[in-house]
Amino acid sequence: MSEWTRRVRDVVRAIPPGRVASYGLVALVAGRPGAARAVGLAMSGCDDPAVPCHRVVHADGSLAATFRAQHARLRRERVAFVGRRVDIARHGWLPRLPQGARSSRTTRKDSAAA
DNA sequence: AAAATGACTGGGA
DNA sequence: GTCCCAGCCATTT
Known part of the structure; x- marks a missing residue:
């Protein structure tokens, strides 16, 4: 498992x-x-049950x-x-x-929740 | 080493 | 609103 995959998993x-997060926000x-796309790739296995x-x-x-x-699964957690x-x-x-997490583009939409 | 791939994304049609 | 396309990026051929 690569460093990237491990990081995404964490x-x-x-x-x-x-709660939910977009691939872009995770990235x-x-x-x-x-x-974002690479995050999806890292999640494609989804074998580890400890990772939601x-x-x-x-x-x-x-x-x-x-x-x-x-x-x-989401509805089971009461997600609307x-x-x-x-x-x-x-x-x-x-x-x-x-710190310094610059929002090159995914930020506005991703952190728009409130 | 080079090209293809995919649980993505924003913008334009 | 939905569809399509061209960038993006780490991984896999």
């Missing part, structure tokens, strides 16, 4: 139940702004097409949906960003 583990917190991979969603609240169990997407405004995770 961030995801910090997402509290009932930002992991120290690689803009690496279902709490990672697309920036617009929609879910990964290939991760079918995601919707059910608006149509086919998660209600980011109410369930978006507001992490404590690392």
